[in-house]
Amino acid sequence: MIRTISIARKESYPLIVGANLERDLLISIKDIHANRVAIISDVTVAALHGKTLLRLLKSSGVPNDLITFPSGEKNKNQTTVTKMQNVLFKKRYGRDSLIIALGGGVVGDVAGFVAATYLRGVPYLQLPTSLLAMVDSSIGGKVGVDTLYGKNTIGAFYQPHAVLMELNFLAKLPRVQVINGLLEAIKTFFTSDKSGLANAVRINLSQPLKTKTVLQKVIWQSIQVKSSIAERDEKEENERRVLNFGHTIGHALEFLSDYRLPHGFAVGYGMLAESKISELLGILPTKDFYFLKNYLAHFDVTSEPMEKFLSSAIIKSTKGDKKTEDGHPHYVLLEKIGKVYTKNGQYAHPVPDAVVKKAIQSLLLK
Numbered sequence: 112m113i114r115t116i117s118i119a120r121k122e123s124y125p126l127i128v129g130a131n132l133e134r135d136l137l138i139s140i141k142d143i144h145a146n147r148v149a150i151i152s153d154v155t156v157a158a159l160h161g162k163t164l165l166r167l168l169k170s171s172g173v174p175n176d177l178i179t180f181p182s183g184e185k186n187k188n189q190t191t192v193t194k195m196q197n198v199l200f201k202k203r204y205g206r207d208s209l210i211i212a213l214g215g216g217v218v219g220d221v222a223g224f225v226a227a228t229y230l231r232g233v234p235y236l237q238l239p240t241s242l243l244a245m246v247d248s249s250i251g252g253k254v255g256v257d258t259l260y261g262k263n264t265i266g267a268f269y270q271p272h273a274v275l276m277e278l279n280f281l282a283k284l285p286r287v288q289v290i291n292g293l294l295e296a297i298k299t300f301f302t303s304d305k306s307g308l309a310n311a312v313r314i315n316l317s318q319p320l321k322t323k324t325v326l327q328k329v330i331w332q333s334i335q336v337k338s339s340i341a342e343r344d345e346k347e348e349n350e351r352r353v354l355n356f357g358h359t360i361g362h363a364l365e366f367l368s369d370y371r372l373p374h375g376f377a378v379g380y381g382m383l384a385e386s387k388i389s390e391l392l393g394i395l396p397t398k399d400f401y402f403l404k405n406y407l408a409h410f411d412v413t414s415e416p417m418e419k420f421l422s423s424a425i426i427k428s429t430k431g432d433k434k435t436e437d438g439h440p441h442y443v444l445l446e447k448i449g450k451v452y453t454k455n456g457q458y459a460h461p462v463p464d465a466v467v468k469k470a471i472q473s474l475l476l477k
């Protein structure tokens with residue numbers, strides 16, 4: 112399955128979903144006319160898939176290296192970016208190089224940012240290996256890292272030359288990472304395409320390839336929505352903000368957990384809290400809030416993990432979020448399942464602290 116994404120009418124590139132995409136990968140590499148290829152990956156993914164990719168590239172005759180960094184969100188930072196750039200300098204990679212991001216969302220964000228900044232920008236390909244990266248992070252060109260001041264606070268918009276989503280990568284993805292990824296797709300479905308929700312619950316969470324057809328459909332539906340929105344609003348000036356549903360609270364939870372809480376789960380708890388806020392504000396019907404709450408429970412998202420954090424700490428942490436304007440964090444609110452609330456053409460809104468506090472506390476009551 113191939114969809115072409117056109118950003119700002121000047122850059123267009125393919126998003127390819129399927130199994131055994133080796134040929135498509137070699138074609139994409141050839142299209143770029145690079146003289147050297149640097150594969151950037153984390154140690155977990157490199158151990159699983161690095162050698163196979165190196166063998167494939169060797170057969171294409173283009174010199175290549177595999178460069179790795181330790182896995183996990185904790186390593187999505189400026190230190191890792193500098194280390195990766197220094198390896199490229201030491202190996203004398205020039206502007207005729209290509210970077211391949213082989214990994215989950217962390218690798219995609221780091222390698223994409225390295226590509227955006229190395230020698231003022233070299234081309235890159237996204238080879239997402241986690242479900243989260245396939246349904247969300249590899250699409251749309253947002254790249255960057257976390258800092259002491261918050262998630263994704265240093266970065267760029269830098270589009271890849273192609274995104275190849277190889278379903279076979281998902282064979283050994285742990286159940287928790289399957290759910291982690293599905294939650295980002297579910298977020299997209301709650302805001303923009305409720306028909307995806309019926310498919311997402313049909314996926315085998317322990318062995319997703321056993322439900323390959325429906326898995327591919329869910330990835331495809333998520334891609335369609337995300338890429339259409341990114342085409343209309345690349346720089347997140349307004350509409351792209353819908354994809355931040357669950358993220359204002361979600362990013363705060365990730366930060367407070369010292370990034371131990373996987374991103375998709377943080378967004379899952381964030382969706383729960385932000386839909387409660389929508390209900391308290393009289394925007395989302397109560398029956399829709401309960402639908403969302405019961406639906407998320409199927410994916411192990413309940414309010415229990417939020418008990419670890421004080422509502423005051425969550426609220427304080429939201430103030431450092433990128434979506435803050437004039438010191439007020441902004442929230443994407445749901446109007447109904449599959450549709451976000453807009454006012455005066457805006458997709459994200461300030462919410463009084465008292466309402467946020469009430470929402471979090473009401474979720475924690477047994």
Ligand SMILES: NC(=O)c1ccc[n+]([C@@H]2O[C@H](COP(=O)([O-])OP(=O)(O)OC[C@H]3O[C@@H](n4cnc5c(N)ncnc54)[C@H](O)[C@@H]3O)[C@@H](O)[C@H]2O)c1
Nearest residue numbers: 155182183215216217218240241243248253280283284374
């Ligand atoms: N750029 C964007 O638009 C965007 C959108 C959404 C999320 N994100 C970012 O994505 C990141 C989360 O992505 P993630 O959940 O993929 O995290 P991740 O990259 O840390 O991957 C999760 C874990 O799964 C492992 N893994 C990856 N592929 C695997 C495979 N095929 N088999 C076995 N293990 C595998 C990784 O090594 C890691 O330990 C966050 O940093 C988030 O901010 C970015």
